[in-house]
Amino acid sequence: MRRKASWLRWFEERYDIDEIKNLAKSKLVPSHKYECWYFTGGIVLFLFVTQFISGMVLALYYVPHGDFAHKSIIDIVTKINAGWFFRSLHHWNAQLAIVVAFIHLFSALLLKSYRKPRELLWVSGFILIGTSIFFGLSGYFLLWDERAFAAVRVATGGAGNLPLVGSFIKAFLRGGIDVTGETLTRFYAFHVSILPLVTLFLIVMHLFLVQYHGMSVPLSLKHKTRGDIPFFPNLFYKDLIIWLVAFGMVVTLATFLPPEIGKKADLLAPAPENIKPEWYFLFLFQTLKLFPGTILGLNGETIAIVLVSLAIVFFFLIPFFDRKSARQEMSRLFTWIGTIYLAYFVVMTIIGFFS
Amino acid sequence: MIRIIILFCFIITLASSRVFAQPENIEVFPSAPYDRYIIYEMLALFRVGIIGLIVIIRMKLKEIERIQFMGLDTAEKEIPLLD
Numbered sequence: 001m002r003r004k005a006s007w008l009r010w011f012e013e014r015y016d017i018d019e020i021k022n023l024a025k026s027k028l029v030p031s032h033k034y035e036c037w038y039f040t041g042g043i044v045l046f047l048f049v050t051q052f053i054s055g056m057v058l059a060l061y062y063v064p065h066g067d068f069a070h071k072s073i074i075d076i077v078t079k080i081n082a083g084w085f086f087r088s089l090h091h092w093n094a095q096l097a098i099v100v101a102f103i104h105l106f107s108a109l110l111l112k113s114y115r116k117p118r119e120l121l122w123v124s125g126f127i128l129i130g131t132s133i134f135f136g137l138s139g140y141f142l143l144w145d146e147r148a149f150a151a152v153r154v155a156t157g158g159a160g161n162l163p164l165v166g167s168f169i170k171a172f173l174r175g176g177i178d179v180t181g182e183t184l185t186r187f188y189a190f191h192v193s194i195l196p197l198v199t200l201f202l203i204v205m206h207l208f209l210v211q212y213h214g215m216s217v218p219l220s221l222k223h224k225t226r227g228d229i230p231f232f233p234n235l236f237y238k239d240l241i242i243w244l245v246a247f248g249m250v251v252t253l254a255t256f257l258p259p260e261i262g263k264k265a266d267l268l269a270p271a272p273e274n275i276k277p278e279w280y281f282l283f284l285f286q287t288l289k290l291f292p293g294t295i296l297g298l299n300g301e302t303i304a305i306v307l308v309s310l311a312i313v314f315f316f317l318i319p320f321f322d323r324k325s326a327r328q329e330m331s332r333l334f335t336w337i338g339t340i341y342l343a344y345f346v347v348m349t350i351i352g353f354f355s
Numbered sequence: 356m357i358r359i360i361i362l363f364c365f366i367i368t369l370a371s372s373r374v375f376a377q378p379e380n381i382e383v384f385p386s387a388p389y390d391r392y393i394i395y396e397m398l399a400l401f402r403v404g405i406i407g408l409i410v411i412i413r414m415k416l417k418e419i420e421r422i423q424f425m426g427l428d429t430a431e432k433e434i435p436l437l438d
Contacts, residue, residue: 077383084383234423237416241409248405255398258383 027211028228029235032221034111038235039242040104041210046243047097048203050250052196054090062142064188066181069144070264077261088254094136096250098280101129102345109338113216114318115325121213122319124206131199133280138191140278144184145262150271152187153179155281158288161305180267219330282352283345284308315341 004012011017029038061080063072076083105125108114114122141152156179160170175182217225229235277285291304314321318338324331385391422428 074381077381084385088383233419234416237412237419241412241416244405244409244412248402251401252398255394260383261381 024232025230027231029215029231030217031226031229032217032224034218034221037104037107037111038215039239040100040107042239043100043242043246044097044104045203045207046239046246047093047100047250048199050247051090051093051097054086054093055192057086058090059192064142064185066144066184066265069142069184070261073143073261077258084258085254088258089250090139091259092250092253092257094139095279096246096253098132098136100246101132102280105129106338106342109318109341110335111216111218112322112325112331112334113218115216115219115322115328116319118209118213118216119319121206121209123316124202124209126316128199128202128206131195131202135191135195135199136278136280138187138195141184141187142191143261144265146265146269146272147262147275149179149265149267150275151277152183153271154275155277156183158284158301158305161299161302162309163302163306166305178267219325219328222328276352279349279353283348286348286352286355 008017029035058076061072061076061083063069073087076087078084108122108125137152137155141148156170156173159173160166162169171177173183173186174180175186276282287308288301288304291300293300295303318334319326322331322334325334385394419428
């Protein structure tokens with residue numbers, strides 16, 4: 001009989017490994033024709049982990065100061081061994097994480113995974129998407145080039161158009177009246193300490209709730225599942241395969257399409273022409289373009305921001321409005337609402353990208 | 356005339372300096388052919404490794420599913436043991 005490794009014996013003397021193994025084996029996942037959407041959450045988790053690691057590597061060399069930030073990034077890309085790769089990996093990993101997070105969100109919406117008793121799962125996931133987007137915006141600004149500078153000026157200016165709280169949010173984000181070096185310090189703090197802690201807390205909460213409630217089965221398939229399959233090892237191995245595919249994709253994109261670095265931000269220069277925000281803000285950018293300067297004597301941009309904010313708040317509160325799904329009944333109205341949201345987001349993003 | 360030539364030269368110098376002072380595109384990818392060759396070679400090896408791992412995990416998963424299908428993964432209850 002083969003002897004156990006000494007480190008394993010050391011662990012077994014202190015912890016009940018068999019019980020942990022049995023717990024892992026007892027977790028079952030329903031198998032049905034929409035089970036592929038379960039994997040999107042796992043991909044986001046994997047990309048978040050990769051993002052944290054590549055971010056830690058970059059943080060070793062980045063200098064968060066208006067005078068040195070841009071140069072430190074050039075140094076990372078041109079002087080540090082494989083620095084270009086880690087920066088590119090961090091960039092593409094973030095893009096893919098947000099794409100998959102949106103897919104995960106819309107799949108949860110259309111499969112009604114938010115219905116009772118999983119409302120808090122939806123809430124934690126929705127806030128996670130919000131933090132991911134803010135991660136993207138703050139990370140983009142750390143580049144301290146003229147495009148990032150103009151994008152943050154527009155984004156924080158847009159937030160400033162919200163009635164009552166707008167000016168406070170704008171001043172809080174900018175750390176002053178305008179976007180300056182103070183804003184860079186603030187965004188760096190958000191990007192490397194505040195947002196990671198909030199994200200970590202939300203991920204733990206989200207995962208705990210997934211374990212607590214189990215995986216949601218769509219109402220239309222309630223009695224048509226193919227039975228349950230064990231998470232470990234079946235689903236875990238499938239997850240591993242998908243993570244490897246995702247990692248291969250990110251590394252390939254990072255190698256073939258490293259992101260450009262623009263000119264250093266000039267606080268006094270006008271915004272460059274044809275400036276566009278990051279792709280996940282394009283639907284918002286395009287919506288703002290639809291509104292005229294003034295509507296009935298009121299600021300058109302303020303009205304647009306208020307309407308978009310209301311639409312986002314409604315989206316966030318869908319689990320509490322969709323009473324039919326809460327009663328485990330089919331709810332076509334909210335399927336249509338979800339489809340309209342998805343179509344609007346996709347169409348406006350595409351128009352914004354090509355305009 | 357000399358003043359005009361000096362002024363002309365000054366304008367040309369200023370204009371050309373403005374043109375050449377435009378910051379060059381920052382190299383975000385190693386430009387040396389040798390470095391590029393090494394990077395693409397590493398990427399190809401990495402892809403082979405990824406595909407290899409996927410094939411191994413897939414084979415392992417198939418084997419587990421086959422064992423589960425045959426019911427060999429669960430221990431029989433009250434099985435007589437030889438001491």
